[in-house]
Each structure stands twice: as C-alpha cells, then as structure tokens.
Amino acid sequence: MGDMGDMSDGKRREATLLTPPGRGGVAVILIADPTGKWLQSHFRSRGRKDPSPDRMRSGWITRGSESIDEVLVREWEDGAAEIQCHGGTAVADRILDLTKEDGFIRVSPEEGIHRRSGGDPIRKEALSLLIEAETDAGARMLAAQAGGALSTRLEEILDLDRWPALEAIDLLLRTASYGIALTAPVELWIMGPPNAGKSTLFNTLIGWDRTIVHEGPGTTRDHVRERTAIGGIPVTLVDTPGLREGETAAESIAIERTEAGWDEARRAIFCIDGSRPPEDAERIRRLDPERQLLALTKSDLPSQVSDLHGQEAIPISALTGHGIDRLREAIRQRLVPDGVPAPRGPVVFTERQRALLQSARGAISAGKLDLARLEVRQCQSAGDNGDLDD
Numbered sequence: 001m002g003d004m005g006d007m008s009d010g011k012r013r014e015a016t017l018l019t020p021p022g023r024g025g026v027a028v029i030l031i032a033d034p035t036g037k038w039l040q041s042h043f044r045s046r047g048r049k050d051p052s053p054d055r056m057r058s059g060w061i062t063r064g065s066e067s068i069d070e071v072l073v074r075e076w077e078d079g080a081a082e083i084q085c086h087g088g089t090a091v092a093d094r095i096l097d098l099t100k101e102d103g104f105i106r107v108s109p110e111e112g113i114h115r116r117s118g119g120d121p122i123r124k125e126a127l128s129l130l131i132e133a134e135t136d137a138g139a140r141m142l143a144a145q146a147g148g149a150l151s152t153r154l155e156e157i158l159d160l161d162r163w164p165a166l167e168a169i170d171l172l173l174r175t176a177s178y179g180i181a182l183t184a185p186v187e188l189w190i191m192g193p194p195n196a197g198k199s200t201l202f203n204t205l206i207g208w209d210r211t212i213v214h215e216g217p218g219t220t221r222d223h224v225r226e227r228t229a230i231g232g233i234p235v236t237l238v239d240t241p242g243l244r245e246g247e248t249a250a251e252s253i254a255i256e257r258t259e260a261g262w263d264e265a266r267r268a269i270f271c272i273d274g275s276r277p278p279e280d281a282e283r284i285r286r287l288d289p290e291r292q293l294l295a296l297t298k299s300d301l302p303s304q305v306s307d308l309h310g311q312e313a314i315p316i317s318a319l320t321g322h323g324i325d326r327l328r329e330a331i332r333q334r335l336v337p338d339g340v341p342a343p344r345g346p347v348v349f350t351e352r353q354r355a356l357l358q359s360a361r362g363a364i365s366a367g368k369l370d371l372a373r374l375e376v377r378q379c380q381s382a383g384d385n386g387d388l389d390d
C-alpha cells in the first residue's frame, strides 16, 4: 500500500508526528498532501465559516462515521496541514494509522520540519522547539509561530514607516516575556532559614512528595530540582537547604552554594516562618520584589511576625492550602510580567529575537530606519549557532 503515496516528482503524501510520543497535552501531526483531498474526507469542521484569521479550524478527524478525536487544523495552500490532537500516543497513532491506510509515508520530524518551514528560519526554529515543548501553552504558541505568525508580522514591519513600525515592534516586544518563558524555563529558588517550610511548599507546588519534610531543622541537605508548571508557565523549582551554619561538611557545602546562588538567583521565593519571630531581617530588607517573593509560612498558626521591613508578604499555609493560589498567581505575574498575548498571534520566542528587536527599536528611536530594517532582517534570519542554514 505504501507506494500509493508516491505521486512521483517528490509529491509524496507524508505524515510526521512532530511532538515526542507521550508528552501529554497536545500532539502535533504535520501532513503533506499535494492532492489536498485527505482532509476533505477525514476532517469534519465544527462550523462552515471559520472566524479566525489564520484559518485554524476546530472539528473532528473522522473515519467513516466514527470520530477519532477533536482537533485543531491549520491548512496551507500547498496542501500541507498541521493537526493538533490530544496528547499521549493513542490518539496520534490512530490518526497516523489512518494516513497510512491512505498511502501516506511516515517521515521523521527533522525531514517534516525541513519541508514544512519552506526555508523560513523562524518557522523552522519554532517547529524544532515545538518538538520539545513541555506545556500545552508552549505547544500552541510555537505552532502559531511555526505557521508563520511572527515571520509574517516582521515582514509587515519592514514596510511600515517610522512611528507605526515603532509601535508594532513595541507590541511584539511585549510578547517576549511570555514566549521566552515558554521556551526557556527559568529556575525559581525556594530559600529561607531552616525549618521555615521550604520543602513543604516545594512539594505543594509540584503536587507530590518529592523531598523530605521533617520537623527538625536542617532536613534538606542538598539542592533538589524539579520541573513543573505554574499557571501554564514551565519553571524549574529548586528546593534549598536552610540558610544557616551547616553542621556537617556536606551540608555546609550545600548551604554555601545556596548563599552563592542567592545573588545570581534570578527568581526566588523567600520563606519565613510566620509562627516564630523572624531572624533574617537583613535578607528580607534586600529582597527585590520584582523577582523575589516573600512568603510568610504556617499561616494556620498564630502569627508572630509584625515587622517585614517594608516588604510585602504573602501568608501561606501548605497545610491548609491558604494563600497558595495567590502565591501561584504572584509567581506567574513575575514570570510573565507583560501578560499573555492573543492566542495564535505573533510571539517573540527566543532571546536572540528579543535582543535584535530591541536594537531595531533603539535604531528607530534614533531615526535610523535603515539600520532598524537591518536588525529586523537579522531577526528573520537564522541564528549563528543553530543548524538553521538553508
């Protein structure tokens, strides 16, 4: 049956599973179908008219009268399409089997990406990152960029005059904190004095008992890292030993590393035990509220803390759950200060893109429009260290 897919002249019907099997969330399948007929017979659209400008349609993949999965589909003019179905292997496998029955050849993600991106480095990079996307939000955002959302906007910007271009670049730059948070998750350190409830909070945030909690101080002896998502934004949580003199050599080393990490730590939750008079006045005073949150733990117990040295604290109880949602929301706001962009719109998703657009912005402000266009073109082209050189 396989050679039925060979329509000669390289016009094969091809299917690629872009996302790794079992990632959960969303699975993305690319199909290349020069005849354009496959979706006609296997996709039942939810509505006849689709209101969304990028032609992402929702509906069902069907086999005869049976519906296999509820999906989102984006079609390109050359007969290629992207199918976003439910994650896990079962559903994606059934759709792939269906394409195979119709003579599609299964190709590797690398090959699929190469063909699909049509020589556009931004789309290619988005497709490559899509394979590794850890969250639903990440997969959706990257699928839109792989479909050309950012490329198209940059192309439009090249044709704009000074002020409209500046405005458009500003709007794009406001998407960067979201885009980069999704593709390059940051570390969020949980720090504070011994016995403050750091490990308990860590376990609460990741949702299962990963580290040892104990009533005695000094329970955590080393850094424990775990990837999780907070408000849909992936982060690596780092549980640390309490900040104090270590009693054993190993503990001292771990604490030293925590101390050293303190200034580097881009983001942290600093925990102090609300049920005891605080000791760490100096450190509390030095917290940077834009990146470091103060959590007053054990709020189920009578509070003993009155002076927070001008810092705002979020009272929490890992025991009762009090304040945890508020803390999550505060974390999300710090991870994505500019908020969540419109679904499926253009999003800046790498540091390189952000840096180039910032340069372009500077150039426009200085009246150097030609230089700004050069920076935008750079942003459209491949990075130096990728294999994105076609």
Ligand SMILES: Nc1nc2c(ncn2[C@@H]2O[C@H](COP(=O)(O)OP(=O)(O)OP(=O)(O)O)[C@@H](O)[C@H]2O)c(=O)[nH]1
Residues within 6 Å of the ligand: 193, 194, 195, 196, 197, 198, 199, 200, 201, 212, 213, 214, 215, 216, 217, 218, 219, 220, 221, 240, 241, 242, 243, 297, 298, 299, 300, 301, 316, 317, 318, 319, 320
């Ligand atoms: N009442 C109450 N007790 C808590 C709460 N959170 C933690 N504890 C208790 O506080 C003690 C210390 O908790 P841990 O999470 O181990 O504290 P830690 O900051 O990780 O301690 P070290 O790793 O030793 O620095 C344990 O007995 C916890 O059960 C809370 O919200 N309420």
Ligand SMILES: [Mg+2]
Residues within 6 Å of the ligand: 198, 199, 200, 212, 213, 219, 220, 240, 241, 242
């Ligand atoms: Mg601990």
